[in-house]
Amino acid sequence: MLDRLETANWLDRVGDPLQRGVQAVLRGRIRDVLHGVWLGHPLHPALVQLPIGAWLSTAVVDALPGADRTATVLTGVGTAGALPAVAAGLNDWASLSREQRRIGLVHASVNVVAVGLYTGSLIARLSGNHHLGRRLAYAGLAGSSLGAYLGGHLSYRQAAAVNQAEAFLRQIPEGWQDLCAQDALAEGKPFRASIGEVPVVVTRTDGAVTAMIGNCGHQTGPLGDGELINVDGAECLVCPWHGSTFRLSDGVVLHGPAASDQPLLRTREVGGRIQASLP
Numbered sequence: 001m002l003d004r005l006e007t008a009n010w011l012d013r014v015g016d017p018l019q020r021g022v023q024a025v026l027r028g029r030i031r032d033v034l035h036g037v038w039l040g041h042p043l044h045p046a047l048v049q050l051p052i053g054a055w056l057s058t059a060v061v062d063a064l065p066g067a068d069r070t071a072t073v074l075t076g077v078g079t080a081g082a083l084p085a086v087a088a089g090l091n092d093w094a095s096l097s098r099e100q101r102r103i104g105l106v107h108a109s110v111n112v113v114a115v116g117l118y119t120g121s122l123i124a125r126l127s128g129n130h131h132l133g134r135r136l137a138y139a140g141l142a143g144s145s146l147g148a149y150l151g152g153h154l155s156y157r158q159a160a161a162v163n164q165a166e167a168f169l170r171q172i173p174e175g176w177q178d179l180c181a182q183d184a185l186a187e188g189k190p191f192r193a194s195i196g197e198v199p200v201v202v203t204r205t206d207g208a209v210t211a212m213i214g215n216c217g218h219q220t221g222p223l224g225d226g227e228l229i230n231v232d233g234a235e236c237l238v239c240p241w242h243g244s245t246f247r248l249s250d251g252v253v254l255h256g257p258a259a260s261d262q263p264l265l266r267t268r269e270v271g272g273r274i275q276a277s278l279p
């Protein structure tokens with residue numbers, strides 16, 4: 001069923017305009033904050049801990065006698081905590097591949113229904129109707145569990161929000177590896193090289209040579225086709241696919257959607273050749 005959803009292009013009739021809408025509303029620094037650039041880790045999976053924890057606790061407390069007040073508080077905390085998680089999730093979703101966006105759209109829809117059910121549960125509890133509040137909360141738990149399952153599919157099967165660059169490091173042998181002739185590097189222009197099957201982008205700026213894993217950690221965009229820019233005095237490489245911006249001196253991500261730093265290799269020049277080694 002999930003394989004069929006990944007190829008269900010009718011979902012794009014909703015997904016494409018929604019993606020444009022999200023990108024129009026969420027712009028600039030707020031996008032980096034919601035991606036988790038400041039955290040060095042995607043923010044959405046961290047934020048969902050609060051609603052999931054509170055809602056699961058609600059389910060336990062609802063099964064106990066005389067705990068209506070506690071259940072009401074937990075329902076409110078979980079429902080309020082879902083809102084920033086939804087914002088971060090939508091922000092990440094807008095930069096996914098098309099197949100990932102289709103699953104993500106269903107994941108988001110199911111979770112929005114769950115939030116609606118928990119909101120109804122909270123209103124019922126505050127109105128004194130705890131019996132209805134419990135029923136709506138258990139329905140919400142079923143919805144959020146399905147949403148979590150789809151979120152797991154996105155991460156573990158489709159590798160959304162996974163650092164795609166890190167695995168390349170494990171394919172690089174120990175010791176210094178040849179990259180390219182020193183003369184092949186033009187000032188301020190990325191050069192595509194490789195170590196075996198591992199793509200590496202080599203740059204020379206102000207005489208300093210850097211070598212970075214050549215596929216972007218966000219979605220494997222070809223950094224060798226990226227643009228070099230200066231951000232607050234630091235030379236940076238911009239991914240051509242979604243604009244993630246990595247500082248050349250240390251690989252730190254300055255702008256998302258990538259939330260992880262881009263792996264950097266050590267470099268040296270020997271006999272007119274540029275060599276690289278694991279950091």
Ligand code: FES
Nearest residue numbers: 216219221239242
């Ligand atoms: S692949 Fe998305 S920013 Fe590089």
